Amino acid sequence: MTFVRFMAPKLVGAVITLLIALSLAFFLARTAGDPARNILGEFATEEQVLEKQIELGLDKPLPVQFWNYLGQLATFDLGDSLRYSRSNWELILGRFPSTIQLTVAGMLIATLIGLPLGIVAALKEGKAWDRISVFVALFGQSIPLFWLGLMFILLFAVAWGWLPAGQSGTWQHLVLPAVTLSVLPMARIARLTRSSLSEVLEETYITSARARGLKERTVVITHAIRNAALPVVTIMGLQAGTLLSGAVTVEFVFAWPGLGTLATQAVQFRDFSLVQAVVIVGAVTFVVINLTVDLLYGIIDPRIREQGS
Amino acid sequence: MDPLLSVRSLRVEATSSVGTIVAVDRFDLDIHPGDVIGLIGESGSGKTTAVRSLLGLTERNVRIAEGSICFQGEQVLGDGKNHLDRLRGRHVGMVFQNASSSLNPLLKIKTQMRQVLRVNRPDQRAAAHQRRIDEVISRMGFHDPKRVLRSYPHQLSGGMRQRAAIAIAIVSEPEIVIADESTSALDVTTQAEVMELVRELATDMGHSLIYVTHDLLLAAEVCTRMAVMYGGEIVEEGPTASVIAYPKHPYTLGLLRSVPMWAKKAPLVGIDGTPPRVIPGFIGCRFASRCAHAVGACSDADVEWTQHRDSGFRCIQPEGAPLHTGNG
Numbered sequence: 311m312t313f314v315r316f317m318a319p320k321l322v323g324a325v326i327t328l329l330i331a332l333s334l335a336f337f338l339a340r341t342a343g344d345p346a347r348n349i350l351g352e353f354a355t356e357e358q359v360l361e362k363q364i365e366l367g368l369d370k371p372l373p374v375q376f377w378n379y380l381g382q383l384a385t386f387d388l389g390d391s392l393r394y395s396r397s398n399w400e401l402i403l404g405r406f407p408s409t410i411q412l413t414v415a416g417m418l419i420a421t422l423i424g425l426p427l428g429i430v431a432a433l434k435e436g437k438a439w440d441r442i443s444v445f446v447a448l449f450g451q452s453i454p455l456f457w458l459g460l461m462f463i464l465l466f467a468v469a470w471g472w473l474p475a476g477q478s479g480t481w482q483h484l485v486l487p488a489v490t491l492s493v494l495p496m497a498r499i500a501r502l503t504r505s506s507l508s509e510v511l512e513e514t515y516i517t518s519a520r521a522r523g524l525k526e527r528t529v530v531i532t533h534a535i536r537n538a539a540l541p542v543v544t545i546m547g548l549q550a551g552t553l554l555s556g557a558v559t560v561e562f563v564f565a566w567p568g569l570g571t572l573a574t575q576a577v578q579f580r581d582f583s584l585v586q587a588v589v590i591v592g593a594v595t596f597v598v599i600n601l602t603v604d605l606l607y608g609i610i611d612p613r614i615r616e617q618g619s
Numbered sequence: 620m621d622p623l624l625s626v627r628s629l630r631v632e633a634t635s636s637v638g639t640i641v642a643v644d645r646f647d648l649d650i651h652p653g654d655v656i657g658l659i660g661e662s663g664s665g666k667t668t669a670v671r672s673l674l675g676l677t678e679r680n681v682r683i684a685e686g687s688i689c690f691q692g693e694q695v696l697g698d699g700k701n702h703l704d705r706l707r708g709r710h711v712g713m714v715f716q717n718a719s720s721s722l723n724p725l726l727k728i729k730t731q732m733r734q735v736l737r738v739n740r741p742d743q744r745a746a747a748h749q750r751r752i753d754e755v756i757s758r759m760g761f762h763d764p765k766r767v768l769r770s771y772p773h774q775l776s777g778g779m780r781q782r783a784a785i786a787i788a789i790v791s792e793p794e795i796v797i798a799d800e801s802t803s804a805l806d807v808t809t810q811a812e813v814m815e816l817v818r819e820l821a822t823d824m825g826h827s828l829i830y831v832t833h834d835l836l837l838a839a840e841v842c843t844r845m846a847v848m849y850g851g852e853i854v855e856e857g858p859t860a861s862v863i864a865y866p867k868h869p870y871t872l873g874l875l876r877s878v879p880m881w882a883k884k885a886p887l888v889g890i891d892g893t894p895p896r897v898i899p900g901f902i903g904c905r906f907a908s909r910c911a912h913a914v915g916a917c918s919d920a921d922v923e924w925t926q927h928r929d930s931g932f933r934c935i936q937p938e939g940a941p942l943h944t945g946n947g
Contacts, residue, residue, distance in 0.1 A: 513720065515720060517715075518715055518722070524735075536725055616774075
């Protein structure tokens with residue numbers, strides 16, 4: 311019951327966020343010039359353009375268009391792509407799994423390396439391991455994704471031929487793009503885990519846990535790490551969002567057939583309907599991730615759980 | 620009777636960017652079963668560092684430079700040994716100054732109590748642990764002990780949190796309980812209540828209590844013995860009644876005169892100046908610079924400890940007259 315009361319306002323907030331994102335997607339897609347003209351090209355006559363506008367419903371006033379758009383969305387209809395003449399749903403569903411595969415793999419690598427790195431650094435503050443982790447974090451945060459991706463291709467694919475340079479299919483195809491994508495969130499996770507944990511280790515309740523005779527392992531795992539987890543969970547949630555946008559670059563570099571590539575092409579061809587649909591799917595994903603983070607908060611910290619009620 | 624815990628020439632140093640200071644020096648203390656010892660001193664006197672050192676729980680920049688500690692006749696510190704971690708929880712329990720920060724905010728009170736029993740009484744079964752938890756919590760004076768067990772720290776009031784912290788510290792029946800300014804965050808009525816409770820719980824079982832405080836009045840009410848600290852050293856130690864009635868060290872006298880209730884007709888007097896920064900190589904009485912009775916000899920050499928029956932002090936110009944007849 312506490313949980314329902316805790317999550318209810320978050321759900322309302324999520325719906326509002328989503329509505330704003332949907333509106334933005336709608337209006338932004340219409341700021342890039344007249345879609346009908348864009349589709350038909352500069353040599354089309356006024357009559358042809360008008361005809362196209364009527365076909366697409368663009369002749370109606372903007373509020374009416376917006377109302378129709380919302381009505382469409384309510385029935386889970388994302389419209390049809392202008393370029394591919396297929397339903398946007400179909401196009402996105404065809405690409406979405408690839409992107410999810412890539413981002414999940416990237417996040418997994420980032421977490422599996424970043425967390426232990428940060429923990430070791432905090433426990434060995436000032437020692438060699440700490441220095442290494444701080445260096446890795448700094449490196450990972452300052453390096454541009456596209457450059458790193460190209461370097462990986464150059465070394466692992468072209469020079470040594472260990473891994474494929476692009477496209478998808480086997481797990482080998484996943485390695486380079488996933489690792490590239492993981493570098494930034496890994497660095498952030500490591501850095502934040504380190505600072506959060508070393509702060510918690512200075513808390514009185516940690517000394518107090520030691521004074522109770524608890525083993526150092528228990529002190530670190532059940533007392534320190536759990537308390538240090540909150541900011542780390544936050545950053546992981548935020549990173550998952552950044553990862554989705556990072557995927558656009560990485561997918562492009564590695565010719566990964568995901569949502570990012572689809573979006574890039576849609577923008578290039580001024581397929582406003584498809585751009586709009588991709589933005590909506592991205593927004594929904596982001597909101598769902600944020601809700602998950604909120605839920606995790608409540609599970610970790612009883613104080614936050616009660617704030618909702 | 621052999622002492623439960625015996626500390627000899629403990630010396631603790633703290634190093635910071637501005638250099639090393641001696642936080643605790645020449646610290647000798649014997650704790651017998653049933654003792655309630657008040658470790659009295661102003662902030663910076665080294666009392667907290669001293670008791671934390673007993674558990675090996677000093678901060679990162681603080682280290683035990685010298686000294687030996689015996690527990691029940693067995694050496695746990697000194698001669699290259701450091702087994703202080705064996706005392707923690709099992710033999711010595713500690714209640715910290717502020718329960719709000721010494722309780723893990725993410726764990727229920729019962730979880731924290733259970734953890735202590737699991738690690739310190741591994742020979743007992745879970746059912747025995749549960750009985751012990753129920754027993755301890757029911758003696759803490761809660762209206763609804765069951766609810767306290769189910770609660771997270773933030774769901775309790777300040778006084779309740781402090782009681783819960785005490786319950787956690789004593790649940791595994793340590794022979795010695797250290798209460799470090801454990802009530803100074805509470806209001807006066809609750810303070811006295813909680814202290815009385817701690818004393819009762821500790822001494823009922825024949826266990827001992829070290830009560831670290833700057834509050835002389837409160838200490839006098841609950842302690843059987845008093846040890847007064849100044850500049851990292853114990854300057855006077857003895858049975859509470861004799862320390863209060865016949866203070867030997869000018870600092871003790873100064874402390875007593877700064878308590879309104881005892882100064883009585885005599886004017887309330889503060890002690891001028893501040894405690895010294897004791898650096899390695901410091902020679903002489905630490906109090907000399909603030910002492911009205913100081914003579915040249917006070918600063919020429921370290922002052923030795925004078926023991927007379929069950930009291931002792933560290934002064935070459937001890938007070939003769941009892942406080943209440945007034946000599947000022």
